Amino acid sequence: MSAQREMKEKNLWHTPVTIIITVIGVIAIVALVTVAVLQNKPLHQKYKYGIVLDAGSSHTALYIYEWPAEKDNNTGRVEQTHSCKVKGPGISSYASDPVKAGESLSECMQEAQLKVPKDRHQETPLYLGATAGMRLLNIENSSASDRVFQAVGEALQKSPFSFQGARILSGQEEGAFGWVTVNYLDDRLSQGLETTGALDLGGASTQISFISDSFDGSESPANSVTFRLYGNDYNLYTHSFLCYGKDQVLRLVLAHLTQSGLGNVADPCFHSGYMETKNYSVLYDSPCVSDRKPSGAPATFTHSGRGDFLQCQEMVKKVFNFTNCKYSQCSFNGVFQPLVQGPFGAFSAYYFVMNFLNLTDTSIPLEVVKEKLTRYCATPWNEIQQQHPKVKVKYLAEYCFSGTYILTLLTEGYNFTSESYSDIKFIKKIKGSDAGWTLGYMLNLTNMIPAEAPDTPLLPHAGYVSFVTVIALLLFVLFIVSLRPLWPSCSKQPQIV
Numbered sequence: 001m002s003a004q005r006e007m008k009e010k011n012l013w014h015t016p017v018t019i020i021i022t023v024i025g026v027i028a029i030v031a032l033v034t035v036a037v038l039q040n041k042p043l044h045q046k047y048k049y050g051i052v053l054d055a056g057s058s059h060t061a062l063y064i065y066e067w068p069a070e071k072d073n074n075t076g077r078v079e080q081t082h083s084c085k086v087k088g089p090g091i092s093s094y095a096s097d098p099v100k101a102g103e104s105l106s107e108c109m110q111e112a113q114l115k116v117p118k119d120r121h122q123e124t125p126l127y128l129g130a131t132a133g134m135r136l137l138n139i140e141n142s143s144a145s146d147r148v149f150q151a152v153g154e155a156l157q158k159s160p161f162s163f164q165g166a167r168i169l170s171g172q173e174e175g176a177f178g179w180v181t182v183n184y185l186d187d188r189l190s191q192g193l194e195t196t197g198a199l200d201l202g203g204a205s206t207q208i209s210f211i212s213d214s215f216d217g218s219e220s221p222a223n224s225v226t227f228r229l230y231g232n233d234y235n236l237y238t239h240s241f242l243c244y245g246k247d248q249v250l251r252l253v254l255a256h257l258t259q260s261g262l263g264n265v266a267d268p269c270f271h272s273g274y275m276e277t278k279n280y281s282v283l284y285d286s287p288c289v290s291d292r293k294p295s296g297a298p299a300t301f302t303h304s305g306r307g308d309f310l311q312c313q314e315m316v317k318k319v320f321n322f323t324n325c326k327y328s329q330c331s332f333n334g335v336f337q338p339l340v341q342g343p344f345g346a347f348s349a350y351y352f353v354m355n356f357l358n359l360t361d362t363s364i365p366l367e368v369v370k371e372k373l374t375r376y377c378a379t380p381w382n383e384i385q386q387q388h389p390k391v392k393v394k395y396l397a398e399y400c401f402s403g404t405y406i407l408t409l410l411t412e413g414y415n416f417t418s419e420s421y422s423d424i425k426f427i428k429k430i431k432g433s434d435a436g437w438t439l440g441y442m443l444n445l446t447n448m449i450p451a452e453a454p455d456t457p458l459l460p461h462a463g464y465v466s467f468v469t470v471i472a473l474l475l476f477v478l479f480i481v482s483l484r485p486l487w488p489s490c491s492k493q494p495q496i497v
């Protein structure tokens with residue numbers, strides 16, 4: 001018994017030195033793991049916000065984007081969390097009363113204040129970009145356009161957000177940022193995948209943007225935009241046709257029709273039975289058509305429909321000029337365009353119209369699409385109205401024209417064939433965010449897409465923590481083993497007599 005007591009007394013595990021070493025070892029490991037966990041843990045999920053106002057020709061829309069705060073300047077997902085459609089027309093329609101343009105935005109701005117957390121208001125950038133409506137107003141009356149921007153700027157300055165300015169986007173920017181948006185949302189840029197072309201149809205202009213193997217920008221530098229994104233170089237072909245948005249083309253077609261038969265216009269692009277009295281002055285109140293106003297025209301004309309797709313298409317073709325191409329190939333109006341290549345996303349009015357007509361399925365042969373549209377256009381106006389009592393009458397009256405214009409623009413204008421037509425996807429949103437130029441615009445202005453691919457950590461966070469823990473435990477075990485000479489079983493065994 002006394003020998004056992006003696007052994008216990010001599011048990012080196014119970015000496016103060018080993019106890020202190022063990023405690024220090026455990027504290028060191030706990031500290032190491034804690035620091036590793038805290039140092040590299042994603043910060044408490046805080047979000048940043050950005051707001052873009054799309055001041056289009058037909059209306060203004062506000063978009064709020066959100067992204068995790070620590071993913072600034074990284075491949076982190078920027079998502080659209082909210083959108084608000086401003087009531088009333090586009091800001092260019094307020095040329096004669098600019099203050100109203102500013103006031104029109106207040107409802108959506110109030111909504112934005114509720115959607116963005118209050119503590120983020122001050123640091124949230126707010127941009128307004130205007131497109132073809134303001135481009136046209138600027139051509140027509142630049143001081144009126146300045147006054148609209150002045151009024152809109154004053155209104156936005158009063159918001160709690162960080163207002164970064166209001167300006168007109170060039171057609172090139174509008175096309176290029178639409179392309180960036182589509183490819184960013186599809187993760188094609190960060191992963192260096194084959195890109196998708198972008199087709200945007202607005203009220204006053206239309207944009208086409210795509211990457212072509214045969215395009216290096218040398219033949220037509222005005223159509224070239226170069227980017228370096230996530231370590232990849234892109235040479236984008238882009239063109240914006242001012243006056244080729246669907247509202248302006250409708251004016252162009254009507255202007256053609258009113259050249260002959262003043263006072264009465266029988267329009268193949270409208271349904272039979274449709275009849276409206278319209279003002280010449282309203283029709284010709286746009287720089288796209290103002291030079292065509294017939295002299296001695298009466299104040300009004302009767303616009304009646306006769307629902308004939310083929311004849312409508314003939315009328316629409318007249319708005320394109322296919323002569324005088326000084327390049328190797330052109331789309332129309334002497335504008336250079338390489339052959340369309342790769343998949344395309346077609347958004348805004350492309351989607352609104354084709355979705356209404358149930359024609360978003362592009363695997364349907366183009367000939368069948370035309371047959372369907374022929375039948376739709378031939379449907380009398382009263383039947384159309386009965387079938388769609390809830391659709392805005394202005395839109396409803398124009399779907400036959402708009403569908404015909406879209407098919408003509410794609411096939412005759414941009415040279416999509418029966419085969420390449422199926423490469424087009426009519427889209428509204430991608431992963432919850434609207435397709436359009438606004439997201440690309442904000443990503444660019446906030447430097448959110450790096451030129452070079454960001455360094456990715458060797459291990460994901462969880463893997464890193466596990467790795468540090470295992471190594472720390474291993475070191476501890478090795479340390480304990482290194483103390484082996486001090487272990488009781490290894491020290492001189494007391495003799496039990």
Ligand SMILES: O=P(O)(O)OP(=O)(O)OP(=O)(O)OC[C@H]1O[C@@H](n2cnc3c(O)ncnc32)[C@H](O)[C@@H]1O
Pocket residue numbers: 055056057058059090131132133201202203204205206245246247348349352353356395
């Ligand atoms: O790009 P710009 O040319 O400046 O014009 P916008 O931005 O105002 O143009 P949108 O894409 O908002 O709309 C394009 C057109 O589609 C029309 N539109 C909007 N919603 C529609 C719907 O549900 N059905 C049919 N047309 C619609 C709208 O009036 C325009 O003529």
Ligand SMILES: [Ca+2]
Pocket residue numbers: 056057131201202203348
């Ligand atoms: Ca637009």
